[in-house]
Amino acid sequence: MNDDVLLRLAIAKQYAHHANFAGTPRQAVADGYSAVDAMFSALLVHSGQEPSKNHKQKFDDARKSFPMAFAAEIVSAENSWSFAPGADWASLEEYYKEWLSSRYDKFNMDPGLASARVKEAHAVVSAGIRFLANAEKTDADELDKLVCERAFGYKFSETSDAVSDAHGRLFQEAEELGDIYGSKLGTKLAATTNYCDLDLTAGDALTQQIILEDKEVADDAARVYHLFVELVDKIQTKRMERISGGKPPEECTPEEIIDTFDFMVSLKARYHGGTIPLFGIPWSKVLKGVLSRATYALKKGAAEPANKKDEPMPAA
Numbered sequence: 001m002n003d004d005v006l007l008r009l010a011i012a013k014q015y016a017h018h019a020n021f022a023g024t025p026r027q028a029v030a031d032g033y034s035a036v037d038a039m040f041s042a043l044l045v046h047s048g049q050e051p052s053k054n055h056k057q058k059f060d061d062a063r064k065s066f067p068m069a070f071a072a073e074i075v076s077a078e079n080s081w082s083f084a085p086g087a088d089w090a091s092l093e094e095y096y097k098e099w100l101s102s103r104y105d106k107f108n109m110d111p112g113l114a115s116a117r118v119k120e121a122h123a124v125v126s127a128g129i130r131f132l133a134n135a136e137k138t139d140a141d142e143l144d145k146l147v148c149e150r151a152f153g154y155k156f157s158e159t160s161d162a163v164s165d166a167h168g169r170l171f172q173e174a175e176e177l178g179d180i181y182g183s184k185l186g187t188k189l190a191a192t193t194n195y196c197d198l199d200l201t202a203g204d205a206l207t208q209q210i211i212l213e214d215k216e217v218a219d220d221a222a223r224v225y226h227l228f229v230e231l232v233d234k235i236q237t238k239r240m241e242r243i244s245g246g247k248p249p250e251e252c253t254p255e256e257i258i259d260t261f262d263f264m265v266s267l268k269a270r271y272h273g274g275t276i277p278l279f280g281i282p283w284s285k286v287l288k289g290v291l292s293r294a295t296y297a298l299k300k301g302a303a304e305p306a307n308k309k310d311e312p313m314p315a316a
Contacts (some may be wrong), residue, residue, distance in 0.1 A: 008042035010151035012125050021119055023266025025114035026107045032121035032148035033099035035255050039128040043225040063089050067258030085123045111264040163225045167193050192232050198225040228267055
């Protein structure tokens, strides 16, 4: 795969990932369509075309050149088959308009609709990768793995597995509650963990390797995920109390129940090391000056007689 195409695919993956962890509909749509736009670039570059910097022109060029790139299809995997949703060009054109609005205008979208747009962005990225894999006569899963490694350093990690296990345990708890209270399917579908996710990402190879293979870090991440699900449960409870005026759940109207769960929330946590707090100056620049002066003093002391008059040290 051409390296420039691979870069555009990795960018599409990263934007789709950002959208997946959005806390507001505006962010979900802005990042989601950015993933779609990056996929257009990948397709155009692969065909030898220079992507336009005008995003509507890029959309039109991609639609004209690749009308079937995002078609839904049945995908086979060894002894099983699965349905891979695609994307409709008319829907993508509306998505583009929403993207413009999310960037430049007042923006108000129902969280459920925004979540559907995030899924659509992922469908576009997956379909585009399958389309290009077919054009390259290579396996789509292998190309997807290559793109993920370019974007994040790995496709699946110990953290991914640990969070998946935590989800499984929470889902099992929901199933057991369904057995007790007589609505097994409904309780499972309503389980908060079905609508939550957690991931660790980093931009340097060393940290990526730790996330990839360290089980201790993975277990800690899974505990954070479990706590986040509990936090969302608590927010849901408080939303219901305020929306219904404090009525017990069994007395709430269908509209009140729907409104209770119709929201988005994201826990923003980050570590941006390498800078001095308050000033934002990289430690590397400060330490470079300190170390260069220390090195000069050590070399000078070793090379000159003790009685020789000191010379001024160079400025850092």
